[in-house]
Amino acid sequence: MIWNPERYRAYEDHRNRPASDLIHAVGDQPFRRIVDLGCGPGNSTEALIRAFPQATVTAIDADPSMVEAARKRLPGVDVSLADLSSWEAPEGVDLFFANALFHWVPGHMPLLERLKAKLNPGGVLAIQMPDNLDEPTHRLMVETAREGFWKQAFAAAGLPKRAALPAPADYVETLSADGADVSVWRTTYFHRMENAAAIVDFVGGAGLRPYAERIRKEAGEAAHDAWFAAYSAAVSRAYPPLADGSVLMPMPRLFVLVRKG
Template sequence: MSDWNPALYTRFEEERTRPAAELLARVPLASAGSVVDLGCGPGNSTELLVRRFAGAKVIGMDSSPAMLVSARERLPGVLFEQGDIATWSPPAPVDLLYANASLQWLPGHEQLVPRLLSLLAPGGALAIQMPDNLDQPSHVSMRETAAEPRFAASIGDAGQVRARILPAEQYHDLLSREAEVDVWRTTYYHPMADAAAIVQWLRATGLKPFLEPLSPALQAEFLAAYQARIEAAYPQRADGQRLLAFPRLFIVARKKA
């Protein structure tokens, strides 16, 4: 994919940061010497880590140059590096690997997640949060829109745009031999002003791989067709707003000493 858009991503920063904070709240470490934010984005999650672990060596890592520019502006005293989570390894074991809303973009979790656990020092923690929303109307509507003939020729198989994450039980099985594992799932209900606001939220993330293959004219057509589906899928509530249901899967694994 082409680079991410930090400005678009941070339009809903408060809503995006809430699960990051709730993930961090369940990390069972009183202190940490080395912390890595895997897929740090514009630095909103990294800022939480810096506050929680004062004095720790905190590193933010992301594959997006644009996101890293934004993160460095936000936290000039923190080291940010460009890299690929799939192949990244630290020079020495770390105390906390924190991956907020990043691993869902990577395939092969059966190998990836145990590999990340292996990079921890004894007693260290792996903390993961991932959207688990492919069966929500927001994402079903993306695939339905992408399947229309005028878009399908450019997009291809819409079902392959983002791989499904594993069931919660499978993550437990992948990690529990080597770690104490805490797995939970939370559904957030975000009040949104209208269908257009929901589309704007998703343009920064889920819609990106659907829009990229399209010409500007087809992008506009796609967004109009998609918004019509969203209008129908998310009716107005009593206060006139729409509620965007957003399930997320959380995993915290503390490596056995």
């Protein structure tokens, strides 16, 4: 999937809140070495630098435009272009941090185990993932993709639907096997958005992109526009406005915190 840093940053306040909550859960620690995995445009990296001023914070991301945006935002910070699937994680890290990354990495449990193995004693692996496939935003991506004349765009390769997350028990059992302390919790954020169009715009900077890209590529601009109108109308129906016209977008998020013994 191709990311657009400008688009992603448009809702940065909403996206940063879970990153701050995750940092808060990690707590005040004398960490020396931190890696921000899937750093995007550098928003989570910046929050880590603020929270752990004594540490050396580096970052990686697989998307060239995100890496460029992060480097521009944080001159002097080592931001590498790398895909986690082939990236050789360094030894001696105190905190691997991943805000809104691992829901994009199917089958990520062995990768988490490998990262944990590279942590220093007392080190932490801290991740947060949107757990929102059952929310209207995501159910409607699937429903509207299957409904209209644009559905031919998905005939060959199927829907670009994210894989479901492993169960909380899987994280606990797998990651605590060697005595590490593992906490898992799920929090629903109620993001207050200006209107339903803002919800579409918000997911347009992340989960909706693979659908839009595929329809545009396989069925053309007119099919994309018709599908986009159908999706937007369905989202408007699913998220009724409050008295002032704003809407609440519930977003469940799963947090996993592993403290190595």
